[in-house]
Amino acid sequence: MAQVELVKVAKNYGKVQVLKPLNLTIPDGSFTVLVGPSGCGKSTLLRLLAGLESLSDGDILLDKQQINNFDPADRDIAMVFQSYALYPHLTVAENMAFHMQVKKVPKAEQQAKVQQAAKVLGIDHLLKRLPKDLSGGQRQRVAMGRALVRNPKVFLFDEPLSNLDAQLRMELRAEIKSLHQQFRTTTVYVTHDQIEAMTLADNIVVMKDGLIVQQGDPLSIYDKPVNTFVARFIGSPPMNLLSGVFQNIGGKAGVSCNQLWFGLPEKWARQAMDCAGKPVTLGLRPHDLKPVAHSEQPAATLRLLEVTGESSLLHIDWSGFPLHVQFAGRARASTEQPLYLEANSEAIHLFDAQTGERLAEETDFVG
Numbered sequence: 254m255a256q257v258e259l260v261k262v263a264k265n266y267g268k269v270q271v272l273k274p275l276n277l278t279i280p281d282g283s284f285t286v287l288v289g290p291s292g293c294g295k296s297t298l299l300r301l302l303a304g305l306e307s308l309s310d311g312d313i314l315l316d317k318q319q320i321n322n323f324d325p326a327d328r329d330i331a332m333v334f335q336s337y338a339l340y341p342h343l344t345v346a347e348n349m350a351f352h353m354q355v356k357k358v359p360k361a362e363q364q365a366k367v368q369q370a371a372k373v374l375g376i377d378h379l380l381k382r383l384p385k386d387l388s389g390g391q392r393q394r395v396a397m398g399r400a401l402v403r404n405p406k407v408f409l410f411d412e413p414l415s416n417l418d419a420q421l422r423m424e425l426r427a428e429i430k431s432l433h434q435q436f437r438t439t440t441v442y443v444t445h446d447q448i449e450a451m452t453l454a455d456n457i458v459v460m461k462d463g464l465i466v467q468q469g470d471p472l473s474i475y476d477k478p479v480n481t482f483v484a485r486f487i488g489s490p491p492m493n494l495l496s497g498v499f500q501n502i503g504g505k506a507g508v509s510c511n512q513l514w515f516g517l518p519e520k521w522a523r524q525a526m527d528c529a530g531k532p533v534t535l536g537l538r539p540h541d542l543k544p545v546a547h548s549e550q551p552a553a554t555l556r557l558l559e560v561t562g563e564s565s566l567l568h569i570d571w572s573g574f575p576l577h578v579q580f581a582g583r584a585r586a587s588t589e590q591p592l593y594l595e596a597n598s599e600a601i602h603l604f605d606a607q608t609g610e611r612l613a614e615e616t617d618f619v620g
């Protein structure tokens with residue numbers, strides 16, 4: 254078992270508070286991904302776990318044991334860095350065995366572990382090479398191998414794939430996922446990449462300004478972001494946000510945003526009826542808008558079209574709102590023709606116009 258708990262953990266650099274006191278439980282065997290804008294404190298949190306930085310306040314517990322003052326080497330936590338951090342003068346095998354060497358593990362055991370990990374990672378033919386004679390992807394495999402041979406209680410990954418090209422990133426991402434499925438070692442992973450976060454994590458922690466904004470499984474965060482910040486941050490392209498006003502038309506509850514009017518489904522109806530005239534922020538993911546032959550809503554103007562072959566991304570102006578529309582297949586829209594759109598009203602998100610907090614749906618109160 255390897256559960257990690259951060260209790261009121263804070264970190265300051267001089268007067269700058271990089272992590273505000275925060276609590277976080279990283280469940281045993283989970284694949285936890287930390288995401289958030291640049292500078293929000295993800296790497297700092299990881300480095301505190303690794304013991305590469307000291308805490309300003311609070312406690313870190315590994316399996317209920319306080320490890321605040323343990324040296325990095327004694328924490329049973331292995332870290333993989335974006336920059337690989339391999340020793341240039343040591344061969345692949347020596348790099349992988351380095352920690353075992355320090356710990357005076359018998360030579361035969363070292364070799365067996367290196368062989369085994371190298372096989373798992375498909376680098377067993379590279380063991381005698383120096384890092385300079387490896388590609389970026391191979392170097393990162395060596396760095397992962399070096400962590401793997403330690404058989405640690407926790408793996409930490411700090412943006413391990415961001416120096417690699419798209420193809421390699423996809424390959425190694427799948428390998429990291431399958432390693433986790435095989436060994437179930439508790440993993441904490443920092444990334445900027447949306448797809449990496451959504452596909453690797455069973456637990457996502459969204460951070461902002463040194464605080465945790467939301468934590469949960471990827472799809473529940475995607476489906477129910479707690480505020481407009483998370484709504485825009487999780488999902489790519491980001492959620493469209495339109496400022497509007499609750500307005501009931503013909504006895505039906507809805508939100509009007511400039512010349513547009515969006516009828517609301519049952520789950521919002523009562524609240525919308527009660528709030529008529531109040532401002533609200535309406536959210537729609539790009540794939541919840543689709544082009545249609547005709548609509549009662551005013552037409553949108555296409556600004557830019559990006560077609561990848563599998564999908565189309567439309568940059569549009571709809572009643573003064575710059576929005577994204579995305580769908581599978583190839584768009585035939587042109588910038589000259591009016592573009593009619595339909596919103597999937599079941600997929601509408603509503604947020605408080607002032608605070609940006611998600612409004613509770615009626616179903617949130619059930620049970």
Ligand SMILES: Nc1ncnc2c1ncn2[C@@H]1O[C@H](COP(=O)(O)OP(=O)(O)OP(=O)(O)O)[C@@H](O)[C@H]1O
Pocket residue numbers: 266269271289290291292293294295296297298445
């Ligand atoms: N040694 C340091 N001294 C002073 N400030 C630091 C130090 N290390 C980090 N910081 C600051 O702490 C903040 C958080 O940095 P951190 O690297 O944890 O962010 P991050 O979320 O990982 O960002 P990125 O995604 O850009 O890597 C940043 O504002 C950074 O400038």
